[in-house]
Amino acid sequence: MNSDTPQPAYLNSETVRSRRALINCRTSPATGHDYLVDLKVKLQAHDRSSPYHLTIRYVPDRDLLDDQEMREYWRFIEAAEWPSLPALAISVLEDLNNEMIPRWLQVQLRDPLTSDYQEGSMVTIEDKQPGWHNQQMLARISPVTF
Structure with a gap:
């Protein structure tokens, strides 16, 4: 990015810090085991008539999201x-990775809005800790569907 180009508000370091401070975690009850956590969220953006559908899937390491305490973050x-569906999905992934540090994380964001030509859109992004490999578990996770 050119140094003369203003940074988008959602990337501003103060905004990112404020947003991430709202993520609440608690200690995982089973840090020695791999297990999958799914969380589904409806996000009603201020300028939209229908919500985004967000699915978060992760294998916790030390911390779990405290789902009941995430309202302020949402x-x-x-x-x-x-500016875009990918920008939102990537920001959520980076925020959760930074605060929770899961072994594996997948963020799926779906926009059900349709138009004359489009029947909605979806972004799926995932990341994992270096060195974490549980292919048997990942193979059993249902595939991304739209």
């Missing part, structure tokens, strides 16, 4: 202006 996400 509200922050809803109130922000996002």
Whole structure:
């Protein structure tokens, strides 16, 4: 990015810090085991008539998301202006990776809005810790569908 080009608000370091401070975690009850956690969230952006559908799937390491305490984070996400579906999905992935540090994380964001030609859109992004390999577990996870 050119140094003269203003940084988008969602990438501003202060905004990122404020957003990430709203992520609440708790200690995993079974740090010695790999297990899958699924979380589904509806995000009602301020400028949209229908919500985004967000699915978060992760294999925790030391911490779990405290789903009941994530409301303020989701509200922050809803109130922000996002230039694209990928920008939002990548930001959620990076935020959760930074705060929770899961072994494996997948963020799937679906926009059900349709138009004359489009029947919605979806972004799926995932990441894992270096050195973590549990191919048997990943093979059993249902595939991404739209």
